Amino acid sequence: MEKKIDISNHIKIKSRLPAFGTDRLFKRLKKVESRSMHGQLPIAWKSAKDFYVYDISGNRFIDFTSTIFVANTGHSNQRIKKYIQRTLDNDLLHSYVYIHKIRVKYIEKLIKFAGRGFDKAFLMSAGTEATEAAFKLMRMYGQKKNKRKLGIICFEGNWHGRTLAAQMMSGNINQKKWVGYTDKNIHHLPFPYPWKISDDGYESFLKKSIKKLKKKINLKKDVCGVMIETFQGWGALFYPKGYIQMLKKICKENDILISFDEMQAGFSRTGKNFGFQHYNITPDLICCGKGMGGGVPLAGVIGRKEIMDLPEVGNMSSTNSANPISCSAGLAVIEEIQKKKLTLQAKNKGKILHYELKKIAKSNKNLFDVYGKGLIAALVFEKKIPKIEIKLKYLVERCINDGLLLVYTGRESIKLGPPLTITKDAILLATKIIKKNINLVFND
Numbered sequence: 001m002e003k004k005i006d007i008s009n010h011i012k013i014k015s016r017l018p019a020f021g022t023d024r025l026f027k028r029l030k031k032v033e034s035r036s037m038h039g040q041l042p043i044a045w046k047s048a049k050d051f052y053v054y055d056i057s058g059n060r061f062i063d064f065t066s067t068i069f070v071a072n073t074g075h076s077n078q079r080i081k082k083y084i085q086r087t088l089d090n091d092l093l094h095s096y097v098y099i100h101k102i103r104v105k106y107i108e109k110l111i112k113f114a115g116r117g118f119d120k121a122f123l124m125s126a127g128t129e130a131t132e133a134a135f136k137l138m139r140m141y142g143q144k145k146n147k148r149k150l151g152i153i154c155f156e157g158n159w160h161g162r163t164l165a166a167q168m169m170s171g172n173i174n175q176k177k178w179v180g181y182t183d184k185n186i187h188h189l190p191f192p193y194p195w196k197i198s199d200d201g202y203e204s205f206l207k208k209s210i211k212k213l214k215k216k217i218n219l220k221k222d223v224c225g226v227m228i229e230t231f232q233g234w235g236a237l238f239y240p241k242g243y244i245q246m247l248k249k250i251c252k253e254n255d256i257l258i259s260f261d262e263m264q265a266g267f268s269r270t271g272k273n274f275g276f277q278h279y280n281i282t283p284d285l286i287c288c289g290k291g292m293g294g295g296v297p298l299a300g301v302i303g304r305k306e307i308m309d310l311p312e313v314g315n316m317s318s319t320n321s322a323n324p325i326s327c328s329a330g331l332a333v334i335e336e337i338q339k340k341k342l343t344l345q346a347k348n349k350g351k352i353l354h355y356e357l358k359k360i361a362k363s364n365k366n367l368f369d370v371y372g373k374g375l376i377a378a379l380v381f382e383k384k385i386p387k388i389e390i391k392l393k394y395l396v397e398r399c400i401n402d403g404l405l406l407v408y409t410g411r412e413s414i415k416l417g418p419p420l421t422i423t424k425d426a427i428l429l430a431t432k433i434i435k436k437n438i439n440l441v442f443n444d
């Protein structure tokens with residue numbers, strides 16, 4: 001028998017939605033803020049605590065977005081607030097060219113958290129800076145070996161940020177039209193989508209991709225690095241484990257570095273400290289952000305000493321690198337993960353989430369499948385359904401009206417990623433709301 005859950009323990013919708021005043025805020029922003037920032041769903045946040053979000057009328061929602069996988073340790077986490085407050089009380093908001101104690105403590109902690117094979121880190125503010133820095137480091141590495149070793153291998157459908165190199169490495173062709181040229185040293189391999197290859201078909205799939213690439217270039221002489229999104233974002237699609245292991249072997253044989261873009265996968269989201277650990281390999285570089293700062297702008301690249309020390313003094317640095325507030329938040333995030341065993345929590349609660357979602361997928365022909373690991377999941381719908389993106393936007397809006405926030409991807413998927421502190425009750429309630437609204441939207 002299905003367990004009865006008291007909705008009012010979690011969700012409180014006491015006004016009309018969107019809350020009074022939301023439209024006005026949207027209108028005011030539209031006037032003064034660049035259009036590129038818009039397209040948000042119709043809700044104005046007032047506050048967020050643990051896995052709840054409150055709008056400007058005080059309505060309470062369950063958050064399955066974690067503000068796009070940032071609030072892994074829960075919104076407004078007490079430890080993060082305390083550490084930031086301590087830094088504020090010490091009157092240290094910035095120091096840049098001068099060092100401070102928290103910077104030392106945090107980077108030491110971060111390296112340990114990343115595990116064996118990592119000795120150094122470089123901190124900055126945005127995820128796109130991290131992938132940009134990894135791009136630079138991989139090219140510097142190649143240049144040191146041989147002037148033509150400039151090639152970077154990336155993947156179709158992957159995404160790495162909005163700055164120049166990040167967009168050139170991403171698979172989205174429309175988004176990078178503004179660049180005005182293509183870098184002939186950036187090569188995109190086809191992504192091994194689960195619907196394209198069988199479980200053991202990855203080997204021939206990768207061999208075929210590499211063979212095609214080798215017709216154009218020499219791997220050893222022309223390629224310095226590979227950039228991999230740990231799972232392809234929109235569908236939470238992981239690679240077959242053997243595929244990554246084989247790719248790593250090819251890289252080793254050809255003196256090519258592997259960077260993992262852990263923006264969404266890092267900091268325990270997938271049930272491991274970092275998502276690459278699912279593949280049983282150690283990358284040369286990891287790019288992180290989002291959950292790293294628990295809500296405070298913090299990003300970074302972690303890697304081996306000989307790669308991280310390639311840039312000269314001052315050649316890889318930024319005014320806000322290792323800001324004391326960000327380092328305090330980063331330190332609190334790691335301590336919180338360790339003290340509350342959030343990695344294990346993500347793994348265990350992820351099993352409940354995926355079990356419930358798989359049940360929904362099995363009973364609904366419009367749903368193609370469910371992907372992801374731990375507390376990241378994507379419901380991928382049948383692409384051929386007419387106007388599927390519009391239907392899914394409507395689905396997400398209906399869920400908001402029922403008190404549940406989801407990630408609208410703009411494609412044939414919706415994504416779920418609650419704070420890792422979410423409870424079993426809230427997971428069951430959320431999946432119930434999703435199921436009800438899928439049935440309403442697709443069977444109307």
Ligand SMILES: Cc1ncc(COP(=O)(O)O)c(C=O)c1O
Binds near residue numbers: 125126128289290
């Ligand atoms: C996989 C991935 N890489 C890079 C980025 C860029 O991070 P940021 O938005 O912090 O620049 C994102 C952001 O969504 C991401 O999901």
